[in-house]
Amino acid sequence: MTGWLSPEEWTAVRLSLKVALVATSASLLPGIAMAYALERGRFWGRQALDVLVHLPLVLPPVVVGYALLLGFGRRGPIGSFLAEQFGIVLSFRWTGAALACAIMGFPLLVRAIRLSLETVDRKLEDAAGTLGAHPVWVFFVVTLPLILPGIIAGMVLSFAKAMGEFGATITFVSNIPGETQTIPSAIYTFTQVPGGEGGALRLTLVSVAISIAALWISEWMARRVRRRFLA
Amino acid sequence: MDGAARQAEVSRLMILDVDLRHRQGAFTLDARFQSQGRLTALFGPSGSGKTTLVNAIGGLIHPTEGRICVKERVLVDTRQGLFVPKHKRRIGYVFQEARLFPHLTVRQNLHFGRWFTPKRDRVADFHAVTELLGIAHLLDRWPSTLSGGEKQRVAIGRALLTDPQLLLMDEPLASLDEERKAEIYPYIDRLRDEGNVPMVLVSHSVPEIARLATSIVVLKDGRVTASGPASDILRHPKFFPHAGLVEAGALVETRVLRHEEPYGLSVLQAAAGTLTVSLLDLPVGTPVRVRLRARDIILSLKPPEGISALNVLPGIVAAIEEAEGSGVDVTLVCGGDSIVASVTRKSVERLGIRVGLPVQVIVKSVAFDREALGTVRAGNM
Numbered sequence: 001m002t003g004w005l006s007p008e009e010w011t012a013v014r015l016s017l018k019v020a021l022v023a024t025s026a027s028l029l030p031g032i033a034m035a036y037a038l039e040r041g042r043f044w045g046r047q048a049l050d051v052l053v054h055l056p057l058v059l060p061p062v063v064v065g066y067a068l069l070l071g072f073g074r075r076g077p078i079g080s081f082l083a084e085q086f087g088i089v090l091s092f093r094w095t096g097a098a099l100a101c102a103i104m105g106f107p108l109l110v111r112a113i114r115l116s117l118e119t120v121d122r123k124l125e126d127a128a129g130t131l132g133a134h135p136v137w138v139f140f141v142v143t144l145p146l147i148l149p150g151i152i153a154g155m156v157l158s159f160a161k162a163m164g165e166f167g168a169t170i171t172f173v174s175n176i177p178g179e180t181q182t183i184p185s186a187i188y189t190f191t192q193v194p195g196g197e198g199g200a201l202r203l204t205l206v207s208v209a210i211s212i213a214a215l216w217i218s219e220w221m222a223r224r225v226r227r228r229f230l231a
Numbered sequence: 232m233d234g235a236a237r238q239a240e241v242s243r244l245m246i247l248d249v250d251l252r253h254r255q256g257a258f259t260l261d262a263r264f265q266s267q268g269r270l271t272a273l274f275g276p277s278g279s280g281k282t283t284l285v286n287a288i289g290g291l292i293h294p295t296e297g298r299i300c301v302k303e304r305v306l307v308d309t310r311q312g313l314f315v316p317k318h319k320r321r322i323g324y325v326f327q328e329a330r331l332f333p334h335l336t337v338r339q340n341l342h343f344g345r346w347f348t349p350k351r352d353r354v355a356d357f358h359a360v361t362e363l364l365g366i367a368h369l370l371d372r373w374p375s376t377l378s379g380g381e382k383q384r385v386a387i388g389r390a391l392l393t394d395p396q397l398l399l400m401d402e403p404l405a406s407l408d409e410e411r412k413a414e415i416y417p418y419i420d421r422l423r424d425e426g427n428v429p430m431v432l433v434s435h436s437v438p439e440i441a442r443l444a445t446s447i448v449v450l451k452d453g454r455v456t457a458s459g460p461a462s463d464i465l466r467h468p469k470f471f472p473h474a475g476l477v478e479a480g481a482l483v484e485t486r487v488l489r490h491e492e493p494y495g496l497s498v499l500q501a502a503a504g505t506l507t508v509s510l511l512d513l514p515v516g517t518p519v520r521v522r523l524r525a526r527d528i529i530l531s532l533k534p535p536e537g538i539s540a541l542n543v544l545p546g547i548v549a550a551i552e553e554a555e556g557s558g559v560d561v562t563l564v565c566g567g568d569s570i571v572a573s574v575t576r577k578s579v580e581r582l583g584i585r586v587g588l589p590v591q592v593i594v595k596s597v598a599f600d601r602e603a604l605g606t607v608r609a610g611n612m
Contacts, residue, residue: 124330124333128332129291129316130322132393133318146334
C-alpha cells in the first residue's frame with residue numbers, strides 16, 4: 001500500500017483518519033448529552049440551542065471556518081484563553097482540523113441520536129423506575145442500549161462528514177502538508193498543480209474505500225444490535 | 232419470618248389508605264378508600280379513573296392533592312410536600328402491556344429489579360418465583376419470542392422479584408384472549424393464597440374480580456361508589472350498573488365433598504349445605520369458590536317438590552332493597568354465607584317476603600359460573 005501511495009499521499013490519509021476518529025469520538029458524549037437535552041429537556045432557550053446546533057448544517061462551511069478562526073484563532077477570545085491557560089493551540093494544527101470536523105458533523109450526530117431517542121418507549125423507562133432504578137440508572141441500563149443503533153448511525157455520519165470536510169478546515173487551519181492537509185485538501189492541491197491527476201485519483205479511490213468500509217461496519221454493528229431485540 | 236406469620240402480619244396491617252384528588256384536563260379523580268385485602272380489585276368502566284389511581288399509588292403521576300399510604304408508610308402527602316419517587320416506593324407494577332425490556336433476556340429482565348433492591352430486602356426466591364409462574368423454561372429467550380401470556384407471567388415475576396410491599400396490576404390480562412387469561416388466573420390465585428405480597432388488580436371484568444378479589448373498590452366517573460370485602464360488594468347488583476342483573480352475585484367458598492361419577496357430578500360443601508355441580512377434576516377437599524348469580528336464584532316458601540333443580544339451601548331473608556326497574560334485591564343468609572336474589576317486586580308481594588322470613592333458596596344447577604370454577608385448571612398444573 002505504501003508503495004502504491006506516495007509518502008505525501010499516505011500522510012494525508014493517516015492524518016484524515018486521525019482527524020476523523022478524534023473528531024467523532026470527542027463529539028460522542030457531548031452529542032448524546034445534547035440530543036437528550038434537546039429531546040427531553042424543558043428549559044428556557046431550548047429552541048435557540050436547537051438552532052445553534054443545526055447552524056453548521058445550513059451555513060456555508062467557509063463561514064463556519066472563519067467563525068472558528070475568529071473565536072479559536074491565536075488572537076480570538078477562546079483561542080487566546082486556551083493558549084495562555086492550557087497551552088492548547090488549535091489554529092493551523094491538526095487538532096484544529098479535528099475541531100472544525102467535529103463541529104461540522106455535530107448536527108448530524110445529534111439528529112441521528114435524537115431521532116432514535118424519540119422512538120424509545122417512555123413506558124419502558126417508567127417500568128424500570130417502578131423496579132427500583134434511579135433515573136440515572138434508567139438512562140444507562142434502558143435508554144442508552146435502546147438508542148445504540150441511533151448512536152452508531154450518528155457516529156458513522158459524523159465520521160463520514162469529517163473525512164469529507166474541506167471548507168471549514170481549510171479556512172480555519174489552512175492546508176499544511178503533514179499537519180492539516182487531510183485527504184480533501186490534498187486532492188484539491190493535486191488538482192491545482194500540473195501532473196497531479198494521478199495523486200488526486202488515488203486519494204479519491206482511498207476516500208471511496210474508507211467511506212464504503214465505514215458504512216459496511218456500521219450496518220453490521222446496527223444489525224447485531226437490532227437482531228437482539230427487534231426480531 | 233415464615234409464610235404464615237407474614238400472612239398474619241399482612242392481614243393485620245391497613246394495606247392501602249388512599250385519599251386523593253387529581254385533575255387531568257376535564258377529568259377529576261376524587262378517591263377515598265381503605266383496604267386490607269390480600270387482593271384488592273379496582274373495578275369500574277373505562278374512563279372511571281382506575282389507571283390514574285394505580286399510577287398515583289405507583290408514583291407515575293403527582294396527584295394534585297391528597298395522601299397515599301401503603302402498609303402504613305406515607306408515600307404521598309401533598310400537605311406536607313411529601314412525594315416518594317417511584318424508584319424508592321418498592322411497589323411492583325405489572326402493566327397492561329408487559330413492558331419487558333427488549334434488549335435483555337427473560338433472565339436479565341427478571342433480575343432487573345434485583346440489581347436495585349438492597350441486599351437485606353432480597354427475600355423472594357428466584358427459583359420459587361419462576362416455578363410458581365411456570366416460566367423457568369423461558370429464561371434464556373428474548374422477550375420478542377414470547378407469547379402474550381408468557382410475557383405477562385414474566386412481567387409479574389419481574390415485579391415480584393423486587394420484593395415489593397405491594398403489587399399493582401393494571402388490567403394485566405386485558406390484551407389476552409380467554410384461553411390465555413385462563414392460563415394466568417391460577418398463578419394469580421396461588422400468589423394471592425400462598426404469597427405474602429398484597430395485590431391491587433385493576434379490572435373491568437366482573438367474572439375476573441369475582442374469581443380473584445378479596446376486596447373491591449368500585450369507581451365511577453372518578454369517584455369511589457363502594458368499597459369493602461368482595462363478598463359484600465359482589466352481592467349487590469346496584470354496584471354493577473353496566474353489568475346489570477346478569478353479572479352480580481354472591482361469592483361462596485366451598486370444598487369438594489365427593490364425586491358422583493356415574494352421574495358426572497361433584498358435590499361441594501358450602502356453609503349452608505351442599506351444592507351439586509358437573510364433575511370437577513379436583514381432589515376431594517380442594518377449596519372451590521363459586522359465584523351464585525343473583526338472577527339465577529329462585530325463592531320458595533316451602534321446600535320444593537318435583538323440580539329438577541338439585542341445589543336447594545335453607546335461608547333467612549336479611550334485607551330487601553329496591554333495585555332498578557321492577558327488580559328487588561333480596562339478601563339471604565344461608566348458614567354463614569350471604570346470597571342475593573334478584574326477584575320482581577310482584578313476587579315479593581305475592582310471597583309476602585319480609586326480613587326474618589325463612590325461605591328455600593333454589594340455585595339452578597347450571598348457574599355456576601365457569602370462570603368461578605376456573606381453579607379446575609389450577610388443579611391440573
